[in-house]
Amino acid sequence: xxxxxxxxxxxxxxxxxxxxxxxxxxxxxxxxxxxxxxxxxxxxxxxxxxxxxxxxxxxxxxxxxxxxxxxxxxxxxxxxxxxxxxxxxxxxxxxxxxxxxxxxxxxxxxxxx
Amino acid sequence: xxxxxxxxxxxxxxxxxxxxxxxxxxxxxxxxxxxxxxxxxxxxxxxxxxxxxxxxxxxxxxxxxxxxxxxxxxxxxxxxxxxxxxxxxxxxxxxxxxxxxxxxxxxxxxxxxxxxxxxxxxxxxxxxxxxxxxxxxxxxxxxxxxxxxxxxxxxxxxxxxxxxxxxxxxxxxxxxxxxxxxxxxx
Numbered sequence: 001x002x003x004x005x006x007x008x009x010x011x012x013x014x015x016x017x018x019x020x021x022x023x024x025x026x027x028x029x030x031x032x033x034x035x036x037x038x039x040x041x042x043x044x045x046x047x048x049x050x051x052x053x054x055x056x057x058x059x060x061x062x063x064x065x066x067x068x069x070x071x072x073x074x075x076x077x078x079x080x081x082x083x084x085x086x087x088x089x090x091x092x093x094x095x096x097x098x099x100x101x102x103x104x105x106x107x108x109x110x111x112x113x
Numbered sequence: 114x115x116x117x118x119x120x121x122x123x124x125x126x127x128x129x130x131x132x133x134x135x136x137x138x139x140x141x142x143x144x145x146x147x148x149x150x151x152x153x154x155x156x157x158x159x160x161x162x163x164x165x166x167x168x169x170x171x172x173x174x175x176x177x178x179x180x181x182x183x184x185x186x187x188x189x190x191x192x193x194x195x196x197x198x199x200x201x202x203x204x205x206x207x208x209x210x211x212x213x214x215x216x217x218x219x220x221x222x223x224x225x226x227x228x229x230x231x232x233x234x235x236x237x238x239x240x241x242x243x244x245x246x247x248x249x250x251x252x253x254x255x256x257x258x259x260x261x262x263x264x265x266x267x268x269x270x271x272x273x274x275x276x277x278x279x280x281x282x283x284x285x286x287x288x289x290x291x292x293x294x295x296x297x298x299x
Contacts, residue, residue: 054187056202073243076206079279 010088015040016048017088018095020071023058024085025099028070037098057081115180116193121148124196125159126223127179132161133224135175139163140205140215141227144249147237149227150256158188158197162205172200207235208275230260231267238268238290239275242282250290257294265295 009017018038023029031049035042049069052058059072071082089095115127125141132139141149144156163172173183181189181198189198205212205228212232218225228236234257240249257263272287 054202073279073281074208074239076204076209076211079209 011052013048015044016052019045019048020052020057020081021085021089021092021095022099022102023069023071024082025089025096026102028068029102031067031069033102034069037102115191117195119194119196121145121156121159121196122225124191124194124198125149125161125227126220126225128159128161128176128181128198129225130223131175131179132172134178135171137163137167137171137175138226139200140212141225142205142212142232143201143236144252146228146233147252147256149225150230150233151252151259154252154255157195158199160199160201162203163200165203207232207271208239209278210235210271210274230256231264231271234263234268234294235271238272241290242275242286253290254293258297263298265291265298268294 007014011017011020015038019034022034022037029037031045032042034040035045038045046067049058049060049067053060056075057072057078058069059074060067060069062068071085072078075081089099115124119127125145129139129141139161141159142162143160144154145159148154148156176182176189176198180191180193182191183189187200191197205215207228212228214229215232216227216229218227234253237249237253237256240246241253257265269291272291276282276284276287
């Protein structure tokens with residue numbers, strides 16, 4: 001595809017845009033969960049997380065073998081970024097629906113789904 | 114020269130000076146800045162924030178001169194030292210507050226740019242405030258204890274600014290911290 005016909009994205013790629021919006025709507029996600037939610041491979045999401053981490057807008061923490069990702073609350077424009085992402089999320093019914101499904105609540109072990 | 118006996122702050126002086134010789138301003142921040150003020154706390158990496166337009170190639174070349182090479186995840190390491198050097202993404206800020214002034218300390222022919230003690234206290238407290246890291250809170254209080262004539266008013270003004278902008282920060286956590294902060298000053 002010629003460069004001038006490519007769709008531009010706010011944060012450099014569709015995956016990065018959607019991942020950031022999803023993080024704003026859910027607070028925290030693990031890489032595999034985000035990959036499943038966005039229909040992408042875990043390696044593609046991990047790559048997006050790494051690049052966003054390098055510019056300081058997201059942070060991740062490892063629990064066991066799981067990498068949890070969230071927006072970086074300490075980033076100097078975190079409040080404005082979250083507001084922008086929430087606004088973009090409000091206009092995207094698909095991502096809003098994914099966010100509702102992705103919300104993690106405590107669940108008693110053994111409780112039927 | 115950096116060797117196995119060099120402390121984190123020795124490494125920070127060498128790195129900051131090498132970068133300065135290359136025309137690059139790098140300011141020590143994070144846990145390593147707290148280590149500068151409070152020797153009891155020893156971080157294992159020197160965190161420097163650079164100006165946003167700094168060339169990565171120029172940084173690599175400057176650090177190679179003192180034996181540091183870039184490895185995985187953009188961490189610079191030295192064959193003889195356990196201390197690494199990292200460059201967290203800029204701008205230099207403590208939460209929403211852009212840091213525009215810092216200390217420049219000279220040691221013989223070397224220099225070190227480091228955030229102020231007040232900013233270091235804010236930085237460590239913010240670590241606790243944002244991510245509940247209790248050790249960072251303890252370090253903030255330790256920095257405040259060892260640095261004389263700390264400007265507690267500047268720290269309170271910063272905290273008020275953060276709370277005004279982001280309502281998710283717990284005011285009770287600040288109130289408790291401020292009480293602990295002021296206790297040794299009474």
